[in-house]
Amino acid sequence: MLNIKNLHVAVGGEEIIKGLDLEVGSGELHAVMGPNGSGKSTLGYALAGRDGYEVTDGSVEFDGANLLDLEVEERATAGLFLALQYPVEIPGVNNAYFLRAALNAQRKAKGEEEVDSMGFLKTVREHLKALNMDEALLKRAVNEGFSGGEKKRNEIVQMAVLQPKLAILDETDSGLDIDALKLVAEGVNRLRDENRSFIVITHYQRLLEYLVPDRVHVLSDGRIAESGDRSLAHRLEREGYAFLDTAEA
Amino acid sequence: MSALIEKLLPEADVSDDGSFGALRRKAQKVLMQHGFPQRKTENWKYLPLGLLEKRTFSTAGPLTGPVPAPPEFPFETGIVHMHNGLLDPQRCRLPRGVAITGMLPSDIDASKLDDTSPADAFAWLNLARFDQGWKLRVEGRVEQPLAIVTSCDEDFEAAIHPRLKVELAEGAALTLLEVQHSEAAGLINGVLDLELAPKSSLVHLIDRSFGETALIQRTTARVSDAAEYRAFVLDGGGRLTRQDLMAELDAAGASASISGVAALGGRALVDYHTAIEHLLGRTSSRENFRILADDQAVGVFNGRIHIVPGADDSHSEMNTGNLLLSEDARINTKPELEIHAEDVTASHGATIGQLDDDARFYLRSRGLTDGQAIALLKYGFAAAVFDGMDAGALKEWMLERLEACL
Ligand SMILES: Nc1ncnc2c1ncn2[C@@H]1O[C@H](COP(=O)(O)OP(=O)(O)OP(=O)(O)O)[C@@H](O)[C@H]1O
Ligand SMILES: [Mg+2]
Numbered sequence: 001m002l003n004i005k006n007l008h009v010a011v012g013g014e015e016i017i018k019g020l021d022l023e024v025g026s027g028e029l030h031a032v033m034g035p036n037g038s039g040k041s042t043l044g045y046a047l048a049g050r051d052g053y054e055v056t057d058g059s060v061e062f063d064g065a066n067l068l069d070l071e072v073e074e075r076a077t078a079g080l081f082l083a084l085q086y087p088v089e090i091p092g093v094n095n096a097y098f099l100r101a102a103l104n105a106q107r108k109a110k111g112e113e114e115v116d117s118m119g120f121l122k123t124v125r126e127h128l129k130a131l132n133m134d135e136a137l138l139k140r141a142v143n144e145g146f147s148g149g150e151k152k153r154n155e156i157v158q159m160a161v162l163q164p165k166l167a168i169l170d171e172t173d174s175g176l177d178i179d180a181l182k183l184v185a186e187g188v189n190r191l192r193d194e195n196r197s198f199i200v201i202t203h204y205q206r207l208l209e210y211l212v213p214d215r216v217h218v219l220s221d222g223r224i225a226e227s228g229d230r231s232l233a234h235r236l237e238r239e240g241y242a243f244l245d246t247a248e249a
Numbered sequence: 250m251s252a253l254i255e256k257l258l259p260e261a262d263v264s265d266d267g268s269f270g271a272l273r274r275k276a277q278k279v280l281m282q283h284g285f286p287q288r289k290t291e292n293w294k295y296l297p298l299g300l301l302e303k304r305t306f307s308t309a310g311p312l313t314g315p316v317p318a319p320p321e322f323p324f325e326t327g328i329v330h331m332h333n334g335l336l337d338p339q340r341c342r343l344p345r346g347v348a349i350t351g352m353l354p355s356d357i358d359a360s361k362l363d364d365t366s367p368a369d370a371f372a373w374l375n376l377a378r379f380d381q382g383w384k385l386r387v388e389g390r391v392e393q394p395l396a397i398v399t400s401c402d403e404d405f406e407a408a409i410h411p412r413l414k415v416e417l418a419e420g421a422a423l424t425l426l427e428v429q430h431s432e433a434a435g436l437i438n439g440v441l442d443l444e445l446a447p448k449s450s451l452v453h454l455i456d457r458s459f460g461e462t463a464l465i466q467r468t469t470a471r472v473s474d475a476a477e478y479r480a481f482v483l484d485g486g487g488r489l490t491r492q493d494l495m496a497e498l499d500a501a502g503a504s505a506s507i508s509g510v511a512a513l514g515g516r517a518l519v520d521y522h523t524a525i526e527h528l529l530g531r532t533s534s535r536e537n538f539r540i541l542a543d544d545q546a547v548g549v550f551n552g553r554i555h556i557v558p559g560a561d562d563s564h565s566e567m568n569t570g571n572l573l574l575s576e577d578a579r580i581n582t583k584p585e586l587e588i589h590a591e592d593v594t595a596s597h598g599a600t601i602g603q604l605d606d607d608a609r610f611y612l613r614s615r616g617l618t619d620g621q622a623i624a625l626l627k628y629g630f631a632a633a634v635f636d637g638m639d640a641g642a643l644k645e646w647m648l649e650r651l652e653a654c655l
Contacts, residue, residue, distance in 0.1 A: 048614050071613075071619075072613040073616050073617060073618050075614075076613070081614075082614055084611065087611070088608050090612070090625075092628065093625055093626070098615075101617060102616045141629070
């Protein structure tokens with residue numbers, strides 16, 4: 001599904017990702033952990049194609065295509081989804097309208113028919129309900145005045161509507177209460193199947209109790225410093241990242 | 250600016266058509282004395298009137314050829330169609346409760362026009378040169394909106410001076426829709442007077458966009474006791490557009506709001522000067538104006554709120570927002586709050602900005618093209634101005650028009 005080789009990413013002229021390799025197979029869920037500032041969000045932005053995140057070396061193959069050749073929206077249409085660590089507020093743009101416009105833009109790019117608005121609203125309402133979100137949020141402007149947790153859940157609603165092949169969730173669990181965390185995890189688990197992959201960036205092993213990861217990686221100073229199975233997450237929870245220093249020394 | 254005088258007032262003789270003779274002579278005299286505004290004239294510094302000097306204006310003739318049909322509306326509406334500055338009687342369709350008559354000298358109040366400087370020159374010019382003046386009298390609550398459609402022939406190069414007065418009787422209600430689109434290199438120098446009797450209510454929508462046509466429009470709403478004036482403007486740009494929009498709150502309980510969007514591109518130059526005069530206490534007003542300027546467009550908004558001494562317990566709120574979409578575009582926004590009364594609340598908020606890159610990336614990361622993302626952000630920025638419109642077909646139409654402008 002995703003094959004990253006020797007990826008280097010510079011932001012504002014400064015190298016942040018410094019030779020990263022990562023392979024995520026179809027149907028797999030990988031967790032990425034690592035200290036603040038280690039480059040986790042940078043990795044997500046670089047994969048999504050954000051301006052200012054300059055790939056200076058390496059390659060990324062996504063679902064058979066060269067991801068780095070694609071524009072931001074082409075990556076989305078190809079099936080890449082990034083749930084932002086800090087979802088953006090968009091005043092004046094209706095949430096439901098935005099969701100439908102996004103879905104239709106992707107469908108149109110793929111030569112599919114646009115969705116009809118009644119059927120669309122019905123599905124969206126179901127997703128909202130599953131995440132215990134107020135329907136009124138659909139009528140509000142995108143993320144404007146949403147609580148922190150509502151913003152995070154709104155990302156999951158978008159993911160559920162857009163049905164990506166690979167979803168990167170950047171700290172979607174941070175700031176969620178315990179019940180919301182479970183609902184979000186369930187939302188992810190409902191989407192899991194053999195054709196869909198996830199990269200879950202998180203600081204907490206708690207989320208990984210609900211979302212059983214196939215692999216856990218530790219990102220440190222722009223590289224994968226350690227990979228393992230889910231027991232690695234437990235070890236980090238107990239010991240913190242101190243062992244990275246000793247390993248490098 | 251004597252060049253303009255020669256262009257717009259070719260001969261010193263004022264056709265003495267009897268009834269308006271005295272007014273016209275006075276207007277002519279003021280113009281000859283003070284001329285047209287110059288860059289240094291207060292409130293006119295952004296308007297390059299030199300553009301008009303370069304043009305030759307023919308004299309408007311009577312309507313001879315076939316008059317094109319006014320645009321279709323997705324709702325039932327009355328229509329008054331002004332083509333080349335003249336009323337097309339064939340297409341006049343008035344809703345129940347509205348009557349049209351010719352204007353009389355007693356319908357014109359020139360006492361408030363400045364005759365000591367060039368500031369009101371175009372209003373004087375209108376008075377000196379208007380061909381037809383019409384008056385609409387509105388009684389009762391009129392259900393259907395009334396569209397005043399302005400259009401010109403493709404090769405229309407005259408200067409025209411349309412003059413209209415709309416009088417709402419006590420308790421009357423109307424939605425007036427000014428729809429103005431024209432491309433040719435003429436000049437429309439219009440005056441619109443709105444009189445709102447006690448307890449009347451006027452919703453005034455303006456949908457305009459011009460090509461080379463220059464528009465200089467002066468609109469004054471006199472709002473009395475417990476009457477309400479609400480204006481919603483959508484300006485899609487024009488080579489030279491100047492709108493003065495004044496609301497005079499004459500009596501307790503009067504209220505006015507002006508909401509507008511100017512979505513400008515190309516070489517558009519659009520200058521809105523609004524003024525709300527709180528002449529008595531317990532009056533309220535609200536202004537919300539947004540300008541989006543792309544390419545080499547220039548947008549000007551000058552919003553004046555004046556609360557005179559003694560107009561206590563009045564409230565006003567002004568909000569402006571600007572979006573600069575290119576490096577060559579310019580926006581000048583100036584709020585002028587002048588408050589001389591007590592127990593008054595007056596607030597002002599202004600923002601000027603560019604498109605938010607975070608938001609643009611966010612939208613694209615969900616599959617929207619960059620063009621779609623930009624259009625949606627512009628729409629989101631502008632559409633909020635029309636939040637105050639009652640939900641319904643008119644609001645939807647206005648939002649569709651907005652989308653088309655962006
Ligand atoms: N625009 C920028 N200019 C310069 N440095 C930047 C820029 N954006 C990010 N960085 C730096 O890149 C490094 C990695 O940031 P990133 O946001 O990827 O970290 P992270 O691993 O997601 O951290 P956190 O756990 O706090 O979310 C940080 O040191 C950050 O300061
Ligand atoms: Mg981060």
